[in-house]
Amino acid sequence: MIVATGLVVSRGGADVVRGVSIDVAGGAWLTIVGPNGAGKSSMLLALAGLIPAAGSIVVGGVSIAEGSTRTRARRVALVAQQPVVPEALTVAEYVSLGRTPHLSFFGTETARDHELADEVLARIDLTWAAERRVDTLSGGEFRRAVVGRALAQEAEVLLLDEPTTGLDLGHQVDVLELVDELRRERGITVVSAMHDLTLAARFSDRFALLAHGEIVAEGTPAEVLDPHVLARHYGIAVHVVHGPGGELIVVPARTPVGRR
């Protein structure tokens, strides 16, 4: 579980996150939605402890301000929006990098770390690619490897910043399904930032709509995906319809010609 209270993040002299509080139960999935510039990425970086923030962040009952950078990375893992594709690393080596917070400064992986990396590779279905270079993977495979690296951190909280950017439809669902399975199996708490509201609604337990650094709506996807609320904060009319299986589908309406 992760609880943040009164989170304030300042960047470039302005507050980009202004007094946000969230409370995500263990094994739950919260998605932060909101227009560009709302402060979603800043909030995730702050939750990961990577940028200074006022307020408190508590993971599993312990404040992340306590303990070292290394301890924090054992409890919170981040999948960055555009992960760097490293040169000359094999997929197995890449996934093993997730063991970094468990190693000492000059330390190297033990047999147990290698075993764990092998398990992760099997779990993310990349065992066949273990000795392939990461920079030869397809976009979808690479994203799985990034999730695998985060998984190898054995953290209880997984933060995902736009995990489906640049992926085709099939691979978008593929990555999100993988994350969903992992949180069900292992009770991992997931906090993600996403733009695709339809896709996010299929996987998240709860939504928090962020606008101008503040949470303006929070609840189940059905509660937050209100056409009026969305219209107000995205500045565009939207239709929210139900699909054949009852799933929510958000469709933006076109601005009438001449009204732009």
Add this chain to the structure above:
Amino acid sequence: MRDAARVRGAATGGRARPLAAARARRAALWTSAGVGSVVVAGVAGLVVGPVAVPTAEVVRWLLSWVPFTAAPTLSEQDLAILTQLRLPRVVLGGLVGAALAVSGAAYQAAFRNPLADPYLLGSAAGAGLGATLAITLGLGGASLAVPVAAFAGALVGVGLAYAMASTRAAGRTSTSLVLAGVAIASFLTAAQTYLQQQNTDSLREVYSWMLGRLGTGGWHEVLLALPYVTASAAVLLASRRLLVVLSLGDVEAASLGVRVGRDRAIVVIAASLATAAAVAVAGLIGFVGLIVPHAVRMATGASHRVTVGLSLLFGASFLIACDIVARTLVAPGELPIGVITAFIGAPFFALILRRSGGAR
């Protein structure tokens, strides 16, 4: 499709160990090749010279340091040539080449910049100013004045660049550090040029120092550089895994629990110390720190974890080999070794670039 892949994963038991073992074997093979290249270059460095000393005699002399082997049969003159002239020169060449190449590999990883070289942060310019200062003050004759001044200058250069980039406003990023290095280097080079222009009588001496040389090196220089190069190389070799993590960029490295600013500083300080020691005893020898790590990376296709150590070995043999060429090509005269490193390095690099299909 995922299910099919999962079955495949289960069928292999989720293990890829045979392939990982093959990778480890490849790394070990390359390491042996690196050690072999140092040995071959070293022996060649002892054999080649104006006075002919038979290879077999040289090898027997080297082996005589191993207990229970036959005593060497060298004449006193040959022994003096080997111990006083050629051996210190070979050792110094190896030390300087190793220092420059391993620092280059570390800089390129820590700054995520393929063009980063050991002279990046103002160390060369600082060393140049220090050496020029010592020479123009008339201290050029004292055996260690120039190297010590160059060493101090190099550390001052890197220190200034670091201080400039470490303010909160500068952001403490790798880019701000590189930019600060460029600014400091320009400033120090200007100061050095001014000094040189005011003291034209020592121009030749300064110029010869700048071009780099191993010829005047003896055991003094070896002993001066050895502790710094050894300590720095040990730190850089121990940081191999850290360098891989740093190559993921600041945000991802930090998310993996690395204290990016501090850890990069450790690597940069170690690399700068090795560079300063190399520059102090051998002047400015270009190309080694840039080309050797790239050549090793392209030839092996391995990550920083393997290439940092290999750069150290191949850097040593490369510079020893270049020095042999530098002192034989126009014998009895000598060419500046920096000229040779570029003349050999550039075509060699082109060859590797063509064969590997690019630096990936």
